[in-house]
Amino acid sequence: MDDAADLDLLTLTQLKQIAGPSAQPYRVHAQVDNRIEKQTSGGAPFLEVKLADAGDSMVWRVFDNNPLFQDARQLQRGTFIELAAQWVDTGKYGIEPRQPQMRLLSDEEKQIILSGDADLAERQRADYADIVALVEAMRDPRLKTLCSLFLEKHGERFRRTAAARENHHARRGGLVEHVAQMMRTAVAIAGVYPTLNHDLLVAGVLFHDCGKLWENTYPETGFSQPYQLHGEMLGHISLGLELVNKLWRDMMDRPEAPAWTMLEPAGDLVRMHLLHLIASHHGQYEFGSPVLPKTPEAVILHHVDNIDAKMEMLRRGYQNGKELAPGIIERFRPWPVNVLSPLARVSGLPEPLTDETEPRKQPITNPV
Incomplete structure (x- = not known):
């Protein structure tokens, strides 16, 4: 993988929007929200590290054959890290960083991510x-x-x-x-x-x-x-x-x-x-x-x-959900069923003869 400093820096939301089945090199800055050690069905240890930034979160699964396993095992809640990798959306297990590189963020970088x-x-x-x-x-x-x-x-x-x-x-x-x-x-x-x-x-x-x-x-x-x-x-x-x-x-x-x-x-x-x-x-x-x-x-x-x-x-489901077929998005927690893409507004018609073609977003005067 290229030098991590040369990779584009994305938010977690941007990463979820871009990641696909083909590996793509990016880096993210995030805070460790949680770290849980589990075991595979074969008894091998692995980690679930929850990462968060100002707008989103994701889980990084670190298996014992990962060269960063021991480093990830030492991560404490609240630690700020950079994770650079070839990112792949695996489908079943979500987005996975391959060939990952990890480092702690500097104080200046922490302030930037905290500003959101x-x-x-x-x-x-x-x-x-x-x-x-x-x-x-x-x-x-x-x-x-x-x-x-x-x-x-x-x-x-x-x-x-x-x-x-x-x-x-x-x-x-x-x-x-x-x-x-x-x-x-x-x-x-x-x-x-x-x-x-x-x-x-x-x-x-x-x-x-x-x-x-x-x-x-x-x-x-x-x-x-x-x-x-x-x-x-x-x-x-x-x-x-x-x-x-x-x-x-x-x-x-x-x-x-x-x-x-x-x-x-x-x-x-x-x-x-x-x-x-x-x-x-x-x-x-x-x-x-x-x-x-x-x-x-x-x-x-x-x-x-x-x-x-x-x-x-x-909104979150349309943004991050997996498309099962054209216009059909796989159900996501806590939604009980698959969801459908909404019907677009009609286009190609002349605008109505009014000063405001859309309602105001925020009526702030008291009508009473």
Whole structure:
């Protein structure tokens, strides 16, 4: 293989998109998320090394006949490495590095990878800006202040938290992406159903997964998502309820709070409705909700959450899935069936006579 320094440097997502049945030389920079030693059916040891970067992850299987086996055996969780190889998509076992070369990253290289893929970082920056704008557009001063207080106190941690450990938006900053898209969808729905409480719905989206800041967050210096005692013992719904109650008490100590006592509906009722959105957003007892959705906003929130999670799963499946036949993509976890390529939009027709041929991505004004 050529000198590793001469090879193109790819993100893990780019590698998955490019790798095919023919060997192709590339290098990747990643952090070791986990290392597990296993045995083949014949009793020989092998390693499964999970690698992660800002946008994706993959498993590197290292067998005992690999010249890097002993070096890989010493890798600790959190180590940053460069892996240069001839990459082959084997089909059954995924992408495999052949003739691999490995080295530790320098401090400068670590800082570059921690800053993330430029395109992903820009998307997450824009998503966070949308969240801030939608909060600023709220009319209910209690919910607006509560949301602003959350962003002020926990915004940095929010920006490095995943929406899940595996199934959707399972990456550093994934929760910001998930919440922003849910907010845009919820605002669009509120415009169609004007009886919905717009501000309550937007606040419910912001807080529905806020407990994941103590369940699925990443450290400041890595892509290895640790398990945390709070998340394991209580779960993100319980943690979210506790956080909102704490923020509400802090908010009511502010000097402007006494002026809100004249507002209707009363503040405690507003708080209870918001807590109900958090408690019921999984939609079913068997999926972890302590209560079922019992208000219009709770029903909408549950379905918007489910829609965005499913759309992200489909996006990932179309991006990384194996094509079984033209237009048929092999099922991927946790999707229960093979998926089909979507129907393309019609082309070849004149554009409609309007100033905007596409709906706005992010309506940020309160329609109520």
